[in-house]
Amino acid sequence: MQLLQYHRSFAATCLRLVRYASTAASRNASFAALEDTDTNFFRDVLGDSNVITDIDALQPLNEDWMGKYSGKSKLALRPKSTEQVSKVLAYCNDRHLAIVPQGGNTGLVGGSIPLFDEVILLTAGLNQVISFDAVSGTLVCQAGCILEHLDNQVGAQGFTMPLDLGAKGSCQIGGNVSTNAGGLRLLRYGSLHGSVLGIEAVLADGTVVDTLQTLRKDNTGYDLKQLFIGSEGTLGVVTAVSLLCPPRPSAVHVCYLAVPDFATTQKVFVRARQKLGEILSAFEFFDQQALDLTLKHLEGVRNPLPDTQTPFYLVVETSGSNEAHDSEKLQGFLEEVMEEGMVLDGTIAQDSTQIAGIWGIREGISVALKHAGPVYKYDLSIPVAEMYSLVEETRHRMAGLPVEVVGYGHLGDGNLHLNVSCQRYDEEILKHIEPFVYEWTAARKGSISAEHGLGQMKADCIGYTKPQPVVQLMTQVKQAFDPKGILNPYKVLPQVMAVAQ
Amino acid sequence: MQLLQYHRSFAATCLRLVRYASTAASRNASFAALEDTDTNFFRDVLGDSNVITDIDALQPLNEDWMGKYSGKSKLALRPKSTEQVSKVLAYCNDRHLAIVPQGGNTGLVGGSIPLFDEVILLTAGLNQVISFDAVSGTLVCQAGCILEHLDNQVGAQGFTMPLDLGAKGSCQIGGNVSTNAGGLRLLRYGSLHGSVLGIEAVLADGTVVDTLQTLRKDNTGYDLKQLFIGSEGTLGVVTAVSLLCPPRPSAVHVCYLAVPDFATTQKVFVRARQKLGEILSAFEFFDQQALDLTLKHLEGVRNPLPDTQTPFYLVVETSGSNEAHDSEKLQGFLEEVMEEGMVLDGTIAQDSTQIAGIWGIREGISVALKHAGPVYKYDLSIPVAEMYSLVEETRHRMAGLPVEVVGYGHLGDGNLHLNVSCQRYDEEILKHIEPFVYEWTAARKGSISAEHGLGQMKADCIGYTKPQPVVQLMTQVKQAFDPKGILNPYKVLPQVMAVAQ
Structure with a gap:
């Protein structure tokens, strides 16, 4: 306390x-x-x-x-x-x-x-694939390679990139690594701290730090590459990475479920882990407000359950190696959760077009929000049981204001995306959100940045999640790597501490 | 070059x-x-x-x-x-x-x-479990808890520790984390860099660095806990950890296979990944010499295939959530590799006693080697295709000497354990092994420590795997964390560099 x-x-x-x-x-x-x-x-x-x-x-x-x-x-x-x-x-x-x-x-x-x-x-000019080993799935490439291009390339040889996110068509692997991007399948493939095998980075003084190895295991000294993962370019510029790509699943199934309340989404999650086990690859949720925004602002998006109105929707994906086994597992799961009344209605995508259609809703929320106008975006790790209370409390605080409060995210990872859509960026609106959202999260020992990073938006808010001695040690690491502080200044660490140095 | x-x-x-x-x-x-x-x-x-x-x-x-x-x-x-x-x-x-x-x-x-x-x-006095969340599988405990005790505790609630190794009955989780222990199921659950959610560590000056959180995702600043993973107590003393435990698999199968040559072990591995996919949880190999030693020196070990003599043996394990599906997958795999002649003979364990029996051979090799006398032990990451050549070349170099050269390890991770068993530790014998083994490994861009760490044995050999600027940066990190160098001196980093500071 x-x-x-x-x-x-x-x-x-x-x-x-x-x-x-x-x-x-x-x-x-x-x-x-x-x-x-x-x-x-x-x-x-x-x-x-x-x-x-x-x-x-x-x-x-x-x-x-x-x-x-x-x-x-x-x-x-x-x-x-x-x-x-x-x-x-x-x-x-x-x-x-x-x-x-x-x-x-x-x-x-x-x-x-x-x-x-x-x-x-x-980093866009650093766009070459250096090597790919089709036995081990080890990819070595420059930082400016685009995630989707890489996924296509390794996909042609039976592998998949260990992360996937809505921005895959534009984002670069160097940026993904530098921000420790999470995305849609972290539940299955884990974080980049586990998937990245090596990094080549350039320090502020021009020193090239080469740990660009392709070994799955290496315990020779401190694992310095980990410091470049998620440090948002403040410790060095990542110029190349090597990653372990998992085998591409030969069987992928997606179902779309309508659930009556948030407490039930968690019960469905527990059941999914039991019944789907090792083939569960994504467990995403969004609220009715998010669905409405997406249907309104994005063309070509179809509501998979047009006759069902409910506060919460789930996208559950399985990825496995045996079509018949996986299909049987998913059918069994769906029958159970529907028979027991956890799920009001549900549908399993029948082909890749339907799979893309369902994912299009989930991945389209962020784009739809942009179409709707300025957005205050928060990205929080919160114990799952309390996650949606923050959306409800925020909505309550802002009742009467010309805003739409929307909640969605990676339920399986305890990661909420809270979005406040408004007409313009406005200090008065902001006062209703901050520091409330950060204090609410800190009171539950959550993180004020689950996957987006701190950047300039939250550089001064790190103290909500990390105690002072930890921030102090980070500042010492920054000093050791970049004594003049030229790399991405005003980001990640509080200016008050950086200036105090 | x-x-x-x-x-x-x-x-x-x-x-x-x-x-x-x-x-x-x-x-x-x-x-x-x-x-x-x-x-x-x-x-x-x-x-x-x-x-x-x-x-x-x-x-x-x-x-x-x-x-x-x-x-x-x-x-x-x-x-x-x-x-x-x-x-x-x-x-x-x-x-x-x-x-x-x-x-x-x-x-x-x-x-x-x-x-x-x-x-x-x-750290033995720090032996309390702090908390376990039976929904998420998040364990928080002190550093001195024994791995096997923890596995029993989380096992009672349907989870498993994300690592397993032969020393589980004695080794402590703080030591596992500080040495980034790998073990038998890294293939499935990945390294501790992915499984550890938080660490509490004490720096040399007594500062408590508390990142003991239970969040699956947190991108607030540098991931400092990663530096304590695998730094062998030279940056701080790990006092507590939080880990993500995967659900305990309800179906576990183990098979034991006799393979004619090392090239074929790799073919069997590729096939196992294809056919067993997401349920493959271990793929271990050992040579005839390792088997013979174990049968000779350990009591109660039974040869599962007493009528088959071949240079190589494999232990393949699956862990999944559906007994019938997994059994069908393993049967299908075994039929294929036997019909195609990759496997000369094989057996699937029929019950938990037989499973323990097969694992007893693989896990017993290290103990059998100890019974046999002094051992020079090497732990190397090497591209799989070339892995066993090192054992053969070492055997060739030492022909005529009173030694037994034994090779075994985690084939799925590219990790060879090369052991030279002898009558006594002897500088003359050592000359035949070092620096040969390190140079051979460096020439193939391997690691001279896949999972054991550097300790005092290899502190001065880090340069075989890491380039000088990387070692230099490690030294700077050591300086920042422990300016007086009191924590575990003479380990991990070369003395020549530490003294030069």
Whole structure:
């Protein structure tokens, strides 16, 4: 209890100091301003076509896809090799030029967007597959490879990428690793901390840290690659990764279930784990509000159960190696949960088109929300039993305001996506959400970032989830890896602590 | 190629400087010698019964179970709480007293044995289960809990520990985590980097780093707990862990197969992955020499195929949720590999006694080797196709010497255990093995420690697997976490680098 009070008081202090990193942080005066000689150096190293200074070309790189965060960078660089990244970083470190690495720019917390005039380092030019071993499923590739392209490539040889998410058509594997992306099948394949076998990263001073091995097991010293997973480009720029790809399941089944209340979704989950066991690969939920938004804003989305209105819907997926066995298991599960009244109505997708249709709803929620207008997005780990209470309490707090509160997420992982859709980003609306959402989560020992990361949105809120000695140790690690603090400044760690160093 | 040459030359330099950490390392003069006032302080903090100074009681703590490593510690401490660990470490840090954390003392590389007069910090007193959530399978417990006891406890509620190894009856979970233990079912449940949800550790200066959370997903800042996994107590003393336990499989099958040659073992593995898919939970191999040793030295071990003599044997295990489905899959697999001549003979265990009998052979190899006499043990990650060539080449190099060269291990993970059994530890015999084994492994980009760790045995050999900038960065991390170097000195990192700091 004492610890919790401490967390809350620490976090409250941070919030008082800097409510919004994106608006309140001030430019670190120790960073140099860009000069023509710098740009000329980069042209020499990278060639003219990979040095972007045109304002129109810079505009989409200075802004996130939600239109929530924006910076004023005057320069973006597109290196094509680790060696070029090393040269660029060594130069920036000498010159005290701040750097923001940017992959597919699909993040939700402003992690790859500059706050001021930081140089944008694009990883898109690092887009080569280095090797794939079709016996072990080990993929080695550069950081700028797009997730969906990789999945297609390994898929052709009977394997699948160990993660999948809505942004797969744009997001890059380097960004996935740097943000420890979770996604739809973490339940089955675990986190990237388990799947990534090796990383090549470049430190702020240009040192190449090469742990790009393909061994499933290696206990020689500290597992430094783990520090690059999820550190959002603040410790080094990930330039290549090796990953263990699981065999592609030959049998995939998806069912769509209508459930009367949130307590029942958990009972269905427990039953799914019992009956489906090792073939359960996704267990996702969304509320009626999310479904309505998606049906309204996305074209081509069909309601699989048009005659059923209920507060909660589930998408349950199995992935296995035996079509007949898996089908029998899923049928048995569905019969049980329907007979016992846990599920009001349900349907099993009959072919790949229907599977895509059901997943289209779940994956489309985020896009539909964007179509509906500005969104305050929260991504929380909360004990499953209490997860939806936060949506209800938020809805209650905001009754009468012109907002729509929507809840969905990865129920199997205890990960809620709470979204508040509104007409415009508005400080008055925000006051109803923050710090309430963070305090509510901290009181339940949850995490204020399950999978999105902290970025600039929550850099000053880390204290809600991590105690001060842990944050202090993180700051020491940052100091050891990037003494001048040029890599992705104003992100992840609280500015108050970084400045105090 | 250049990189490889560099690795080899770096490693060779280390070897020239310090062939054997255990014999050639000299006591770091910066460490204080124990005084009576120190012992009195520890008695005040821990109580008399938890301060061990009796020579006979210290003897087994000063020596590893193989009788290969020994130290001269005059003091062992048995704290019962994290607070006590914190007080002990803060005191030792102030006094410059070196510390060796010791769990079940089942390690194979001298990682928990003092070299000189380091104080032994026993974790056995930290033996409480803190909580278990029977819905999510999340276990929180202190570091000194014994693996097998934990498995029994979570097993009673339908879950299983995510790792299993031969030493389960003695090894402690804190030691498992600190050494990133692999074991028999890594193939199925992945490494501890994926299963461990949180760690509580005490730094050298007594700071308690508390990330002991139970969330499946948390992306708030750097994942520092990962650094304590596999760092062998050199960055902090792990005092408690939280782990995700998978549901206990309701159907377990084991088969024992005789295979004509090593190339065929790999073909059988590929087929097992295809046919058994998600229920494959172990794929282990051993050679005829290993079998013979086990039958000779262990009582009660029965040869499951007494009429078949062949160079290689496999233990294949499935774990699933549907008895009928799993049995059908395994039967189908076995019929195929026997019809196609990959497997000369095979048997499926019919009950739990037969299952235990087959596992008893595989798990008994290490114990049988100990009964046979002194053993030089190597634990290597090598591309599977080349794995057994190392055993053959080593056997060839040592032809005529009074040794037995034995190969076994986790084929599914590419992890070979190469063992040279002899009459006594002998520098002449060793010359035939080292640096040959390390150079051979480095030439194939393997790891010189797949799962055992580096300890004192291989602290100076890290360069065979990790490039110099990576080792340098590890040294910086060590400096940040333990500036005075009191935690488990002479282990993991090369002394030449540690001294150079």
